Amino acid sequence: MSTTSGxxxxxxxPVNWRTPLIIIAxxxxxxxxxxxxxxxxxxxxxxxxxxFAWGRDVFGLALAIQNLLWGLGQPLAGAIADRFGILRxxxxxxxxxxGGLHLMRYAATPLALDLGAGVLxxxxxxxxxxxxxxxAFSKLLPxxxxxxxxxxxxxxxxxxxFLFAPFGVAMIYNFGWQTALTVxxxxxxxxxxxxxxxxxxxxxxxxxPAADRQSFKTALVEAFGHRSYVLLVLGxxxxxxxxxxxxxxxxxxxxxxxxxxxxxxxxxAAIGLFNIVGSLSVGWLQNYLPKRYILSAIYLLRALSIxxxxxxxxxxFSAIVFGAVSGLTWLSTVPPTSALVALMFGTRxxxxxxxxxxxxxxxxxxxxxxxxxxxxxKFGSYTPIWWLSILFGVLSAVINLPIVEKPVARAIAQPx
Numbered sequence: 459m460s461t462t463s464g465x466x467x468x469x470x471x472p473v474n475w476r477t478p479l480i481i482i483a484x485x486x487x488x489x490x491x492x493x494x495x496x497x498x499x500x501x502x503x504x505x506x507x508x509x510f511a512w513g514r515d516v517f518g519l520a521l522a523i524q525n526l527l528w529g530l531g532q533p534l535a536g537a538i539a540d541r542f543g544i545l546r547x548x549x550x551x552x553x554x555x556x557g558g559l560h561l562m563r564y565a566a567t568p569l570a571l572d573l574g575a576g577v578l579x580x581x582x583x584x585x586x587x588x589x590x591x592x593x594a595f596s597k598l599l600p601x602x603x604x605x606x607x608x609x610x611x612x613x614x615x616x617x618x619x620f621l622f623a624p625f626g627v628a629m630i631y632n633f634g635w636q637t638a639l640t641v642x643x644x645x646x647x648x649x650x651x652x653x654x655x656x657x658x659x660x661x662x663x664x665x666x667p668a669a670d671r672q673s674f675k676t677a678l679v680e681a682f683g684h685r686s687y688v689l690l691v692l693g694x695x696x697x698x699x700x701x702x703x704x705x706x707x708x709x710x711x712x713x714x715x716x717x718x719x720x721x722x723x724x725x726x727a728a729i730g731l732f733n734i735v736g737s738l739s740v741g742w743l744q745n746y747l748p749k750r751y752i753l754s755a756i757y758l759l760r761a762l763s764i765x766x767x768x769x770x771x772x773x774x775f776s777a778i779v780f781g782a783v784s785g786l787t788w789l790s791t792v793p794p795t796s797a798l799v800a801l802m803f804g805t806r807x808x809x810x811x812x813x814x815x816x817x818x819x820x821x822x823x824x825x826x827x828x829x830x831x832x833x834x835x836k837f838g839s840y841t842p843i844w845w846l847s848i849l850f851g852v853l854s855a856v857i858n859l860p861i862v863e864k865p866v867a868r869a870i871a872q873p874x
Contacts, residue, residue, distance in 0.1 A: 476598075476655055480655050481594070481655055485595060486614035488591055488649050489591045492555065492587045492588065492615070495646070496579065497705055498625075499575065500706045500707065503706070504719070512568065513835050514710065514834055515834075518832070519572065519576075520574075521575060523580060523824070525580070526820055527576065527581055528820050528823075529824070530817060532817060533813035535547050535813065536810040539590055539809045540808070541674075542660050544594050548653035549650050549653060551582050551583070551587070552646055552653070553650075554578050555583060556647050559642045560640065562574035562579070582646075588612060589816055591611045593808050597658050605741055609737050610741065612793055616731070616736075616788060616789055617734055620730030621727075624720075626638055626642075626723070631719075677803070678814075680866060681811050685860075686802065687803075689858065690858070691814065693753065694795060694819045697819055698821065698824075701788065703847060706826075707827070707831070707843075712772070712777055717777055721774045727781075729782075729785040730788075732785025733788035740793050744793060744794045748863060749798050750794075750798075751859075752794050753858040754854075754856070754858045755855075756787045756790050757791075759786075764844060796812055803865075822850075
């Protein structure tokens, strides 16, 4: 498929149903479905740990593996999608995701939990999560529509969190955690037909503008030799650390302080709901304000909200307020981060380069989940991890300020 900046008409007739509206709608549904269950897995910590007499470090390790493999698998999935098209990657990812949830339902040992919740879901997410949805938007949509589309795709993931958090809690407490996981697994199969709308063509030289004809190796060397990209990647580490720690350990943290588990579900739902506002707002703002300033403000605001949350008395009201404030900054880093990657390097290797940035995000997620479980088992408190999250937030606010927002300078090939 080739497009111009203002048109999105496929070359061949059989796929002319894929208008920008259809592409955005199907992409948002995929983002919602893929992000929902994984953001609700924290609610399975207590029922599964109670049934099998596991410590929180056991569940924490499984979800830490998930975050790490999601990150490590993302560049590979992105490279395959960039080279051969997104459709097959999304279908395989959805099947792995569903299989991981199904195996998790029958997991009676830590090893089985690691394989299901960790390995299969982790690699599944790398193939069908909102990262590839954003890549499809960047490749298929006109440039003037990308900003708001990236915000919509990110917001859709948050809406999935808003829907699945209370839904997951209700399923667990009314039908059991096994049934909840089975239903989640079935829903993931819907991604397969939806991904037809996001199919991108293989990377054939005639499809790629001359300025973007780079090899995989050249693209990586260029990106990691570019100071602004390295700073962007380093700052993204904090986002993963904070989000993964809060997603997995906040429900148990609230229960430890006498807050009902149902309230924890609504806190996570509030995060998802308010992140819709945050993501859409940032998707719009980045057309008018420097993206590096937006990122810096997001990280600083997130750090300040954590300070207020852990310093004031914990109640159902304060927890929901924290969820709302956190939601405004939750995935709001994704639209400007992905837009900066596209701005600096173009869209030819977008999925790959954003995938490597996401590795940093997920390494942070791995440490946030894993250290949360280890620190709690050792000290009986999450306090050290809360303060580490605050430190990382301040550092990322500073790191993003020197980023230069312009395309990378490339040598122009001269005729022989």
